[in-house]
Amino acid sequence: MQNRHLVGFSAHVAKILNTPGPDGWVRVRPFALWMRLMRTLAHGRDGEHRRRILGAHLMGLDSEGEDAEQAAETWMREVLQRPLRIRAGRQAQQAHLLLEALIRRAPGMEGARLMRGGEPPDGEPPALLADLAVRLGRLAAAREIKGAPLRLEVEGAALPVPPELSVWEALEHAPPLMRVLATPAEQDPFFHLMIRAMETANVLWGRSVALGLSPKDHDLSVNQIKSLQAFVAAAGGRRARPERAALEAAWAKSPVTNFRSLDAFLADPVGRELFAGFSQPSLTPFDEARDAEIPAEESRLTLDDETLRRNLKILRARAVIDDLDLQIYDALLKERALKDIHGLPWARKAFPTFDSLIDHTDMLVKKIDREIAAFDEEGPEDR
Amino acid sequence: MAQGKMDRRTLEEIRDRLVAALARARAEDEDAAESSLAEPRRLRFGMLAAASGARRLPPHALHVREGWRLQAEFGRATAALAVTLEAQGAPSIRRLRERRAHLSTPDGRVGYDFRFDPYGRARLSLSAESEIESSLAQGFDVEIDEG
Numbered sequence: 001m002q003n004r005h006l007v008g009f010s011a012h013v014a015k016i017l018n019t020p021g022p023d024g025w026v027r028v029r030p031f032a033l034w035m036r037l038m039r040t041l042a043h044g045r046d047g048e049h050r051r052r053i054l055g056a057h058l059m060g061l062d063s064e065g066e067d068a069e070q071a072a073e074t075w076m077r078e079v080l081q082r083p084l085r086i087r088a089g090r091q092a093q094q095a096h097l098l099l100e101a102l103i104r105r106a107p108g109m110e111g112a113r114l115m116r117g118g119e120p121p122d123g124e125p126p127a128l129l130a131d132l133a134v135r136l137g138r139l140a141a142a143r144e145i146k147g148a149p150l151r152l153e154v155e156g157a158a159l160p161v162p163p164e165l166s167v168w169e170a171l172e173h174a175p176p177l178m179r180v181l182a183t184p185a186e187q188d189p190f191f192h193l194m195i196r197a198m199e200t201a202n203v204l205w206g207r208s209v210a211l212g213l214s215p216k217d218h219d220l221s222v223n224q225i226k227s228l229q230a231f232v233a234a235a236g237g238r239r240a241r242p243e244r245a246a247l248e249a250a251w252a253k254s255p256v257t258n259f260r261s262l263d264a265f266l267a268d269p270v271g272r273e274l275f276a277g278f279s280q281p282s283l284t285p286f287d288e289a290r291d292a293e294i295p296a297e298e299s300r301l302t303l304d305d306e307t308l309r310r311n312l313k314i315l316r317a318r319a320v321i322d323d324l325d326l327q328i329y330d331a332l333l334k335e336r337a338l339k340d341i342h343g344l345p346w347a348r349k350a351f352p353t354f355d356s357l358i359d360h361t362d363m364l365v366k367k368i369d370r371e372i373a374a375f376d377e378e379g380p381e382d383r
Numbered sequence: 384m385a386q387g388k389m390d391r392r393t394l395e396e397i398r399d400r401l402v403a404a405l406a407r408a409r410a411e412d413e414d415a416a417e418s419s420l421a422e423p424r425r426l427r428f429g430m431l432a433a434a435s436g437a438r439r440l441p442p443h444a445l446h447v448r449e450g451w452r453l454q455a456e457f458g459r460a461t462a463a464l465a466v467t468l469e470a471q472g473a474p475s476i477r478r479l480r481e482r483r484a485h486l487s488t489p490d491g492r493v494g495y496d497f498r499f500d501p502y503g504r505a506r507l508s509l510s511a512e513s514e515i516e517s518s519l520a521q522g523f524d525v526e527i528d529e530g
Contacts, residue, residue, distance in 0.1 A: 002402065007402060007406050008406065008409065008410070008413075010406065011406035011407055011409065011410035012410055012413075014406075014407070014410070015407075015410040015411070064452075066472045066473050069473075184404060184407065187407050188400055188403040188404050188407060189403070191403040191404075191406055191407045191410075192399055192400070192402070192403035195402065195403060195406060196399075299395075299399065301396060301399060301400055301403065302396065303393070303396050303397075303400065308396075308397065308400060311389060311393055311397060312397065314389055315389075315397070329401060332401070332404040332405065332408060333404065335408065336408065336411050337408050337411035337412050338405070338408040338409055338411070338412050339411075339412050340408075341408070358409075361401075361405050364401065365398065365401055365402060365405070368394065368397055368398040368401065369398060371394055372391065372394050372395060372398060375391050375394060376391075
């Protein structure tokens with residue numbers, strides 16, 4: 001399951017980066033964008049972002065005003081500005097894909113592509129990207145390079161790309177002019193890249209918030225926190241003063257990495273925080289809070305709408321989804337806003353309220369998630 | 384019926400496209416609300432200085448809403464009623480400093496254009512008439528101009 005609040009925030013950022021000025025072009029002004037995102041995180045959705053993305057209440061910064069903006073700025077520095085690394089055996093990471101997608105939106109740069117290895121072209125960068133090439137070069141020079149350097153090939157030139165790049169660095173190195181992505185078929189792959197980049201950057205922070213731990217008050221690694229989630233799940237969730245036998249059984253099944261015993265874990269500040277009943281509870285339902293498993297490979301959408309529809313019909317034939325699901329999915333591929341879909345006669349009939357349509361779309365995601373989980377259990381031969 | 388093999392990656396992509404399309408469609412729905420939050424324009428502070436029916440001003444009143452905190456202090460002299468408005472905290476100061484604004488009462492007795500200083504403060508001097516004070520005591524608005 002995904003953190004739907006983070007998905008919503010990512011979509012908000014993607015939307016800003018697809019909103020044109022009066023001349024019809026999209027321009028990114030980094031400082032204004034930074035301030036705008038900070039305000040949205042601190043105050044957006046009636047404080048829901050503050051609690052469910054930032055976990056401000058866990059850090060003791062949940063009050064409105066300065067505290068909230070402090071929490072937002074901390075998240076932006078530690079998540080949005082955290083350089084992401086390329087996983088072993090991969091060519092790029094999620095922030096690279098985001099940068100590539102942004103640069104492809106500059107006029108005439110549709111063919112820009114990330115490359116690693118081989119002989120780079122030696123042409124001059126296009127005038128529109130000359131300043132960007134210099135700034136990226138400075139950033140790449142400041143970062144240690146392991147293995148073959150990465151580059152963006154565009155119009156016979158090679159723009160240097162640092163192997164470690166944060167989501168924010170991808171955003172602030174957007175080209176000076178970008179075309180608007182006009183149709184859902186163009187927008188959705190960009191929204192996907194933004195969502196996945198944010199999820200990748202937020203993996204440690206998000207898991208911490210999901211467990212009800214202040215992300216700033218522990219130094220657990222991603223692996224430790226994953227094993228901690230498994231332990232808490234085995235113990236039946238977070239409870240103040242749970243029965244010893246339940247904790248021992250959970251420990252036998254899923255011990256927390258780097259703790260030699262249950263007692264050592266319970267004596268640690270993290271163990272005390274989670275099971276002594278003194279701390280703030282998590283606001284995110286536990287089963288929803290296991291942040292998206294970030295796949296080992298970088299992810300982008302590649303299926304065209306026709307192939308997608310063909311595969312959806314297969315899912316319908318297998319009764320994974322029903323006719324109404326199929327209709328909703330099909331409408332989403334065409335319509336701009338969910339309110340437009342709700343305005344369609346069949347949708348109005350099936351969903352008397354807008355909220356009931358939203359609930360149904362959430363269920364649709366869960367149906368496909370269940371099918372993916374079943375795939376893992378049964379294997380591809382049964383699919 | 385259409386049957387066929389489907390690999391895990393295709394299933395994931397069907398889910399990921401759905402998530403992205405839903406997020407995009409919801410962002411479209413929410414755009415107006417989010418952008419009004421991000422770029423505040425002509426914000427109205429409904430500052431109830433005292434309980435309904437009061438005729439005298441209290442020493443001060445505080446308006447708080449998300450990200451905005453503004454205090455009003457009232458001082459009386461022989462011929463003037465001094466109203467000091469002051470942004471509280473860095474976020475509010477950042478938003479209000481050097482912004483033009485307008486103070487008004489719903490009954491139209493008070494209308495006063497002013498500008499916040501670089502520290503998010505403004506000092507207004509009103510006529511010390513009992514009608515003015517009574518009007519303010521019923522509550523008043525501070526409207527921040529665009530730009």
